[in-house]
Amino acid sequence: MRIASDMVSSSPVQLIQPKRFGDTRGWFTEVYSVPAFAARGITATFVQDNHSLSVPIYTLRGLHFQTPPRGQDKLVRCIRGRIFDVAVDVRKGSPTYGQGVGAELSAENGHQLFIPIGFAHGFVTLEPSCEVSYKCSDTYAPDSDGGIRWDDPALSLLGAARSAGIAWPFPAGTTPELSSKDTIQPLLADFDSPFPYDGRPLAPLA
Helix, strand or coil, X not given: CCCCCXXXXXXXCEEECCCEEEECCEEEXXXXXXXXXXXXXXXXXXXXXXXXXXXXXXXXXXEEEECCCCCCCEEEEEEECEEEEEEEECCECXXXXXXXXEEEEECCCCCEEEECCCEEEEEEECCCCEEEEEXXXXXXXXXXXXXXXCCCCCCEECCCCCCCXXXXXXXXXXXXXXXXXXXXXXXXXXXXXXXXXXXXXXXXXX
């Protein structure tokens, strides 16, 4: 498997860009390889694969996590359509607490986002009928299920003004399609994070 870099990244969230090998029939790519990911410092053991379909455009799912001891590393890719995928740092004591990074993942570009434990994850669909597939390092645990409001003004993406809110890429005035759960998630200020800071500040995606 060839990926964008063979060097171990110092940033916990990583954008993976698998190489595609094509000919007149189409293309082939390896989306996951234990040795290749280990070379990037990603040693998670994945035990569950999830697959979602979001029919309306601007469906927003997030921001979600599972708390310890059932935390989940995630490896996310979009296999139909396009999404904007976001990871927000919720590790207590982190200098980038409440800040996040985002990337467009699509069936066309084949990119993936690795999101480790200690980050809240969410995405918004940019086309109708998007399908998202992601690996998790633990199975679903309802008692550990948690989240932060998607529109919390205390959140921001790296490079944007702090407390500006996440700049989700949909037209101004748009109300995204949300689950009932995601309409009542707590604000960051009301969240007592159980996730420890591991000394690696979040950095922009390479």
